[in-house]
Amino acid sequence: MLAIERRNAILARLSAEGKVIVSDLSREFDVTEETIRRDLEKLDQEGLAKKTYGGAVVNKSLNTDLPYHVRKRVNVELKQHIAEKIADMIHDGDYIMLDASSTAIFVTKYIKHLKNITLITNSVEILLELADKDDWRVLSTGGSLKKGALSLIGSSAERMIRDFHVDLAVCSSKGIDMTTGITDSDEKEAEIKQAIFAAAQRKVLAVDSTKFDRIAFVRVCDIGEMDTVVTDAPPSERWMEYLKDKNVELVY
Numbered sequence: 001m002l003a004i005e006r007r008n009a010i011l012a013r014l015s016a017e018g019k020v021i022v023s024d025l026s027r028e029f030d031v032t033e034e035t036i037r038r039d040l041e042k043l044d045q046e047g048l049a050k051k052t053y054g055g056a057v058v059n060k061s062l063n064t065d066l067p068y069h070v071r072k073r074v075n076v077e078l079k080q081h082i083a084e085k086i087a088d089m090i091h092d093g094d095y096i097m098l099d100a101s102s103t104a105i106f107v108t109k110y111i112k113h114l115k116n117i118t119l120i121t122n123s124v125e126i127l128l129e130l131a132d133k134d135d136w137r138v139l140s141t142g143g144s145l146k147k148g149a150l151s152l153i154g155s156s157a158e159r160m161i162r163d164f165h166v167d168l169a170v171c172s173s174k175g176i177d178m179t180t181g182i183t184d185s186d187e188k189e190a191e192i193k194q195a196i197f198a199a200a201q202r203k204v205l206a207v208d209s210t211k212f213d214r215i216a217f218v219r220v221c222d223i224g225e226m227d228t229v230v231t232d233a234p235p236s237e238r239w240m241e242y243l244k245d246k247n248v249e250l251v252y
Contacts, residue, residue, distance in 0.1 A: 001029065003039070006029055006031070006039060007039050007042065007043060009029075010025060010036075010039055010040070010043065010049075010056075011043065011048060011049070013025075014043075014048075014049055014056065014057070014058040015058060015075075018057060018058050019052075019055060019056065019057045019058065020040075020055050020056055021054060021055040022036045022037060022040070022054055022055050023054070025039075025055075040055070040056045043056065044056065047059060075208060078208045078209075078232040079102060079103045079106050079208070080106050081232045082103055082106075082206050082207075082208065082230050082231065082232055083103055083104075083106030083107040083109075083110055083206075084106075084110055085230045085251050085252070086103075086107050086110075086170055086204060086206060086230055087107055087110035087111050089168060089202075089204065089228070090107075090111050090114065090117070090168060091114065092114050092115045092116055092117070093115070093116045093117070094114075094117055094118070094166075094167045094168060095117075095118040095119075095120075095164075095165075095166040095167045095168075096117065096118070096119050096120070096166055096167060096168045096169065096170070097119070097120045097121065097161070097164075097166050097168075097169040097170070097196045097199060097200060098119065098120075098121045098123065098126060098169075098170050099121070099122065099123065099151075099170065099171040099172060099189075099192065099193055099196055100121070100122050100123035100124075100125075100126070100149065100150060100151030100152070100189075100192075101123075101171070101172035101206065103170075103172050103206045104121070104123060104126060104170055104171075104172070104206075105123070105125055105126060105129065107170060107206075108126050108129050108130065109129065112129075112130075112133065115135055116135060116136070117133075117136045117137070118136070118137040118138075118139070118166075119136060119137070119138050119139070120139045120140075120141065120160075120161065120164060120166065121138075121139075121140065121141065122140075122141040122143060122151050122152040122153065122157050122161075122192055123150060123151060123152075124145070124150035124151070124152065125150045127140055139160075139164075140152065141156075141157040141160045141161055141192075142156050142157055142160055143155075143156050143157030143158075143160075144156075144157075146186075146188065146189070151189065151192075153188040153189060153191075153192055154188065157192060157195075158191060158192060158195045161192070161195040161196055161199055162195055162198065162199060164199055165199055165200075165201070166199055166200050166201070167200070167201055167202060168200055168201070168202045168204060169196045169197055169199060169200030169202070169203055169204065170204045170206055171193040171196055171197060171204075171205060171206070171220075172205070172206045172207060173193070173205060173207055173211065173216070173220060174211065174214070174216035175211055175214035175215045175216040176205070176207055176211050176212055176213075176214070176223060176229070177213060177214065177215045178213075178223070178239075178242055180215045180219060181219055181220070181221060181222045181223050182205060182219070182220040182221050182222070182223060182226075183214075183215050183216040183217065183218060183219050183220060184216050184217070184218050184220055185216045185217050185218070186217070186218065187217070187218045189218075190218040190219070190220045193220050193221075194220055194221060197220075197221060197225065197226075202227045202228065203225060203226050203227050203228070204226070204227065204228045204229075204230060205223075205226045205228070205229045205230070206230050206231075207229065207230075207231055208231060208232050209231050209232050209233040209235060211231075212231075212235050212236075212239060223242075223243070223246055223248060224246040224247070224248065226248050227248065227249060228248065228249040228250075228251060229243060229248055229249070229250050229251070230251045230252070231250075231251075231252045232252060233252055234252050235250075235252075
């Protein structure tokens with residue numbers, strides 16, 4: 001196994017379990033404990049983990065983006081649940097936009113049986129997933145490839161998005177807060193999400209239940225601008241009342 005593959009596997013374990021132990025990882029990957037310590041040191045330097053005595057813990061900062069291939073392996077069941085609910089909202093002949101989130105990949109997989117869909121996305125992985133869909137019209141936003149992610153960002157991507165109007169748009173976020181609104185960790189990604197929502201008749205926010213009452217670095221928009229919030233479990237009564245007052249549909 002290459003060092004980068006091992007570090008990605010360690011990151012996935014950290015995201016799933018919250019912590020790792022050097023001796024356990026050494027046995028699992030059949031390398032020395034010193035090699036594991038170097039791996040954890042690098043992850044710490046990159047802001048992806050925090051070294052502790054004998055191991056490391058996950059970096060819970062909302063302003064740190066895990067590599068995409070790690071994110072898509074975390075909380076898979078929650079993302080699949082959310083994606084299935086969103087897929088039920090999409091029908092033959094619809095025009096849709098999807099962001100480059102790992103949840104959007106699952107949405108794509110769940111709607112591949114539909115016919116005559118027009119889809120616009122800044123996700124390279126979604127484009128690859130749909131390479132064999134002859135009866136769909138699939139449009140790429142273009143733009144600059146974001147480091148560590150299979151997403152296209154930048155002004156050219158935004159301009160392309162703003163030239164279209166679709167029936168439904170789906171984006172995720174790092175946080176949703178009653179005062180601050182919908183937030184994300186990356187300014188360029190937030191700008192893409194703003195453009196996607198602005199182009200849609202129906203705006204759908206996909207967030208798992210851990211994102212409620214959390215605030216990330218960049219504000220995307222007000223919660224009241226959404227038509228629907230889809231999550232994996234019922235939020236608190238306080239949130240249910242808040243979304244009802246904002247006339248935002250809650251699906252879980």
